[in-house]
Amino acid sequence: xxxxxxxxxxxxxxxxxxxxxxxxxxxxxxxxxxxxxxxxxxxxxxxxxxxxxxxxxxxxxxxxxxxxxxxxxxxxxxxxxxxxxxxxxxxxxxxxxxxxxxxxxxxxxxxxxxxxxxxxxxxxxxxx
Numbered sequence: 001x002x003x004x005x006x007x008x009x010x011x012x013x014x015x016x017x018x019x020x021x022x023x024x025x026x027x028x029x030x031x032x033x034x035x036x037x038x039x040x041x042x043x044x045x046x047x048x049x050x051x052x053x054x055x056x057x058x059x060x061x062x063x064x065x066x067x068x069x070x071x072x073x074x075x076x077x078x079x080x081x082x083x084x085x086x087x088x089x090x091x092x093x094x095x096x097x098x099x100x101x102x103x104x105x106x107x108x109x110x111x112x113x114x115x116x117x118x119x120x121x122x123x124x125x126x127x128x
Contacts, residue, residue: 028109031095038089038098039082041115042124054080064124071127097126 029037046054046062054062056078059069072080072088088094099110101122115123 026111026113028111029095031090031092034095034098034110035086035088035090037112037115038123039085041112042080042085043082046124052082054085059124062124065127068125068127094126098123101126 042054042062043052046058046064048058048061056066056069056073059080060066069080070076072084074084074087089098095110099108102114103110104114
């Protein structure tokens with residue numbers, strides 16, 4: 001009995017102090033926060049070699065189109081960086097289109113979790 005009480009206390013403490021993964025929050029994104037969330041999603045999903053950038057081949061393999069890649073690749077060097085992704089994700093027109101196509105539960109609010117739903121794949125195809 002003496003052993004069970006400390007073990008239960010340790011287990012409960014571990015459960016309460018485990019940090020929440022910000023990517024799973026259901027807090028609606030704003031124009032200010034959508035850019036970093038979009039960049040994190042694309043790099044997580046498309047960066048196959050984990051070098052922090054996305055090539056056109058990686059983009060297409062993740063479900064995107066060459067045309068949408070060309071829109072995001074603003075300096076036309078054939079590589080999409082986190083900075084370019086944040087810049088595109090912070091664009092008001094892009095944010096509205098993303099919310100329309102990736103809003104999985106159709107509540108007119110886009111959350112980081114919705115980027116990771118099946119509807120989130122469409123985000124790589126958006127051309128505006």
